[in-house]
Amino acid sequence: MAVKEKPMAQEVQKPGWKSIPIGGLILRGGSAEEFQTGDWRTEKPVWDGEKCTNCYLCWVYCPDMSIVLEDGKVAGVDYDHCKGCGICAAVCPPKVRAIEMVLDRE
């Protein structure tokens, strides 16, 4: 089967090995925010602000810092980075259950 070759143009625009920092370093902090990992998920947490008692357990346990706080209060989920592990739902106290995991199909 004939394979159509992709033009190289886009790649050429990226900097080459002579000009980028060595060792894969990024010369600033916090750049992980720009790498969106939210599309890896199969389930997503849905947070219910009515039920939430603001105990912070989900915020403490979330491995991806994806529980969003506003003015010191839990305000929802950062879906650009949440990987859908379900830890937040599991640690939310049984009497509260303010987070429910639902299939994420879009």
Add this chain to the structure above:
Amino acid sequence: MGNSALNEAVKSVALTGNEAVANAMRQVHPDVVAAYPITPQTEIVQIFSTFVADGLVQTEFVPVESEHSAMSATVGASAAGARAMTATSANGLALMWEVLYIAAGLRLPIVMPVVNRALSAPINIHCDHSDTMGARDSGWIQLYSENAQEAYDNVIQAVRIAEHPEVNLPVMVMMDGFIISHGMENVYPLADEEVRKFVGERKPHYTLLDADNPITVGPLDLQDFYFEHRRQQAEAMFNADKVVKEVADEFAKLSGRQYDFFEAYQLDDAEMAIVVIGSTAGTAKYVVNELRAKGVKAGLLKIRMFRPFPAARLREALTNVPAVAVMDRADSLAACGGPLFGDLRAALYSAGKRPLMNNYIYGLGGRDVTLDHIRTVYQDLEEMLRTGEVKREINYLGVRE
């Protein structure tokens, strides 16, 4: 030996290889040493920890629970801007494996003495080179030593090579387990101040602890940039050639001892030569002298720098030697000879004139290499010269059948 014995510039001191290397480390005075003991390297860390306890160095000594952690802690310290060292042997090196590549990939100038020892199984604590030969493509510079003096000198030079801004790569310094590490020899150490001045302060470009200039170390590096970073590593290895020479020349001015990528011994007019790494070179030189006294044009080439492999220089040095025996103290188990044999043959492929070459796997698990063993190798070379044929390409020297 007394801890302060080396504080004065002394003419010579009787030291084991391990003592010599531990003292080189004391004089280099790294900021951090994280290590785990393993025979035959144990003494290096043990002696160094005594220096720490006695206040002779201000090094942060981290006694970790495994070699994987030793290398990981060393990587962390080095990324934080510290001059960091560790040391290991054999299975300890094997346990570091994953992190060896990380140290090289992050371009951290870590210096690690490795006391060569056979890998398990069967378990064996004695010398061969299979541990570090396995790590030859991990991106570390590798310097091998013939004796305690060379191990001492190589550790000091390694710091400068590793931290050179055009290199920024980790360096392993090897010596033969027990034969060198526990054998006592006369060593001519430098004075503490001389070493401190020679190695200077580490000047990292970026460090994790520089809060005003935050950096990210070890981020994900996918299809669009990983290749470029590997290309940079390759370039650093090409640059190392020049830097290793510069550092050796500067070290010669200080110590009177001139190092090179390899040592050519009676090689200029040689009709036959052995290529060898480590302590066996001493034994083989004795046989070369013996043969020369009889008028036989025997020579020897001892490899000091195995990574990067000085291929062009070796090609030049060996192209005019009609018969060459390559001695490997490690078997690649690839059914095509040892690692040095493979690299040397590749280096000579593009030579106008190529020697007849064969390979000897020898000394595995600390098996003694005697003068008689070396004599038989030169006898084989004589026959090779006479007949113009390589009778057997891969030979196992000193093994019972």
